[in-house]
Amino acid sequence: MIALPLDSRPPAVLLACPDVPAAFPQDRTASIPAEIRAPMIGLAQAYADVSAQLRRLIRWHRPDAPC
Secondary structure (H helix, E strand, O other): OOOOOOOOOOOOHHHHHOOOHHHHHHHHOOOOHHHHHHHHHHHHHHHHHHHHHHHHHHHHOOOOOOO
8 A cells, every 4th residue: 555645735726715796786676576585585595605614614724814
């Protein structure tokens, strides 16, 4: 058996902080039916959860990361 050193650090491209999408305009209003609003909220929450998880992973490998 041959032991090879492994670099456990992910590639730099995977350690880049994700871009934050633009928010909805504050000076506009809209009426969104509940059957559309509920899935939109679910998608937004899922995005927030994945984004938070990615930031935690990035900070695990790069504590000085700006995100």
